[in-house]
Amino acid sequence: MHAYAGRADGETPPRADVERALAGAGITTAVIADPARRWYYALVPPGTAAGWTVRGIECLGRNHFLGVPAPHRVDPPGSYWLLAAPDSKGALCDPGAVHELVRAQRTAAEMG
Numbered sequence: 001m002h003a004y005a006g007r008a009d010g011e012t013p014p015r016a017d018v019e020r021a022l023a024g025a026g027i028t029t030a031v032i033a034d035p036a037r038r039w040y041y042a043l044v045p046p047g048t049a050a051g052w053t054v055r056g057i058e059c060l061g062r063n064h065f066l067g068v069p070a071p072h073r074v075d076p077p078g079s080y081w082l083l084a085a086p087d088s089k090g091a092l093c094d095p096g097a098v099h100e101l102v103r104a105q106r107t108a109a110e111m112g
Contacts, residue, residue, distance in 0.1 A: 001105060004101075015082070022101070025100055025104065029083050029084045029092075030091060033076075033082040035077075042101075044059070044098060052095075069085075
């Protein structure tokens with residue numbers, strides 16, 4: 001994600017750059033940032049994990065747990081909502097958009 005948002009040096013890019021990269025892939029809600037691990041979690045509809053085939057990206061499904069920040073938690077420290085907490089099932093990330101984002105990130109990383 002960081003390289004895709006314009007930081008090939010591995011440093012964490014400004015939040016606005018990450019948000020812009022996500023929006024460019026059609027992801028505008030339901031993303032949690034974990035700054036300690038430098039991970040992002042895109043929340044997708046239930047059942048997505050069963051058909052997930054993207055190498056190197058884990059789709060958490062049954063028997064997995066994810067600590068979810070309170071809806072008002074939008075800044076560090078700790079995990080926070082990078083993009084708005086979903087308020088309905090329809091506000092989750094589109095799995096196709098997440099897949100496309102991963103593909104675009106890999107292309108950006110390969111180009112260095």
